[in-house]
Every structure is written in structure tokens, then in C-alpha cells.
Amino acid sequence: EPEVTQTPSHQVTQMGQEVILRCVPISNHLYFYWYRQILGQKVEFLVSFYNNEISEKSEIFDDQFSVERPDGSNFTLKIRSTKLEDSAMYFCASSSGTGLESYNEQFFGPGTRLTVL
């Protein structure tokens, strides 16, 4: 069964450093997402991406964050200068459909745990 994969599973970095979190969505999917979950808190939407551009972003997704689909398979989240409060589990998700469908099931990856020291 196709699945979303994410690397690395755990990333430890120093405050102020740049990190890139990588995701390989399901191959025929068109919509890509990043979410994050701070330990013990809700899963929060960060950004959605379609047709090589951002569809929507949350208030969390400020100028320190960027996303890219550098080739036909990878989808990356970059944090330019990490802060302590960026420590969280970051989930990538992908989906196949359009808004006209009755559902738009999102398939989530296993997550990357980011620890900022």
C-alpha cells in the first residue's frame, strides 16, 4: 500500500540553525501539506501546497518557514533560523483530490521529531 515517508525521523539542531525536513508524498497525489504537533498539544496546520505554489498558510508559517517541491517526488519544509519553540513533531501529508469531491482524504507520514536546543 502506498505511503507517505519522512526523513529524518528525528532531527536535533541548535537554535538559530537551518533545518530541512523531507517528505516523499504518495506518487499520484496533487496536494501536499505540513502540520506540526507540539508535545501534548493539538495537531496544527502549517501550509498547503498545490501546483507548485502555496494554497494556504497559517499564522505559524511565517517568513522563517518555506516549502519546496524540488523534483517530482520530494516535498520539503525549511526552517531558516530555528527557535526553541519550533521543537515539535512535523507531519507531512498528501491527498489526491479536488475540493469538489466529497472527501479529500489526507495520508499522513510518520513524522519528524525536531528538537531545538
Added chain:
Amino acid sequence: DAKTTQPNSMESNEEEPVHLPCNHSTISGTDYIHWYRQLPSQGPEYVIHGLTSNVNNRMASLAIAEDRKSSTLILHRATLRDAAVYYCILRDVNSGGSNYKLTFGKGTLLTVNP
């Protein structure tokens, strides 16, 4: 997206049915009801969705009230592997770009006792 209300936690015994409630009194006519779950240390996982009629799939059943102001996710025979946080999410398919994101609440933590 319209708001949902779920109990913080529920407990069940293995092999018994589990009914997880969700209230969504401000649901609109174009809101679909989605359920996702998050097993420990994993990403969320789609469970089921519906609009007006009850729905069944291999994982669960979804019972939707006639006025659509509440719904119930039914796990027919809970197993230890069903222990997870269950999220009830409304998604308006007509809300344009914002339609595509999922807005998670705190969900219901289901504990399954052996």
C-alpha cells in the same frame, strides 16, 4: 470550519463495541463529517467520513443524527490496537482553498482495556 465537541477521554474493554460521540450543532449543509485517529507516536490516519447517511467501512461505522448536529463513530469490536486519539472534523467542500486543510481539535483519547 464549524466547531466540534468531543469528550476528552473514553474507556472500553477489548472485544466490546465503542461509541465515540461528536457534537457539531453549528454544522452547515455543505459540511462533511470526517473522523481521523492518531495512534501513539504516529501521524493521523483517516477513519471514515459522511454527509447525511450512515456509513460503514472496514474500520468503523459512522452514525449521523437526522438533524446532523451530532454523529457517533462506532468501533464494533475494540482491539488494543484501536487505542488512539479520535478526531471529529468538519470540512466544508465549498470553502475554496481553506477547504483542504484539516483543523484538529483535542479529540477523544480512547483507552482499551484487555
